[in-house]
Amino acid sequence: MGWTQCPTGYTQDMAPEARSPVGGIETQGPDGLRMRLGSGPDAAAEARHAIGQLRADLDPPLMETLRLLVTELVTNSVRHTDCDALTLKIAVGRSAVLTEVTDDGPAFDLELYEAASADEHDPGFGWGLFLVQRLAKSWGVKEDGHSKRVWFELGRA
Numbered sequence: 001m002g003w004t005q006c007p008t009g010y011t012q013d014m015a016p017e018a019r020s021p022v023g024g025i026e027t028q029g030p031d032g033l034r035m036r037l038g039s040g041p042d043a044a045a046e047a048r049h050a051i052g053q054l055r056a057d058l059d060p061p062l063m064e065t066l067r068l069l070v071t072e073l074v075t076n077s078v079r080h081t082d083c084d085a086l087t088l089k090i091a092v093g094r095s096a097v098l099t100e101v102t103d104d105g106p107a108f109d110l111e112l113y114e115a116a117s118a119d120e121h122d123p124g125f126g127w128g129l130f131l132v133q134r135l136a137k138s139w140g141v142k143e144d145g146h147s148k149r150v151w152f153e154l155g156r157a
Helices: 043-051 060-080 110-117 128-135
Strands: 024-029 032-038 085-092 096-103 138-143 148-155
Touching (some): 032 043, 043 085, 060 085, 060 096, 060 128, 060 148
């Protein structure tokens, strides 16, 4: 596990689309959601609330891991960028749940993070990416010049 530039779980349909106004669920159903979140302190709570509407057949430990990792990534975007909004996408499949958080904030030094977390967690980097690295089946970062997308995939039982 770690940073990859060409993630196996990343799909082209997750690429940035026309930006919608800040805040609110754009699409939601049992098989996934897409929503824009503001950059305020309520962003993570709004994301957790929307996750509660996903498929009822997702087992409770998977849902708790999904909530935790989404909370961490949304909080990272809010705390470490100056962007006005971010986008959360979740796609529920038969064998996996693919999640992506996109923001227009600055890139971060992937090599610095990998070097710091190669052997053990460095508290100076926080817990968000450490938890994603440990709990996700796969994960990565995709940057396209004007936005950064952090994604992860959780396997379903």
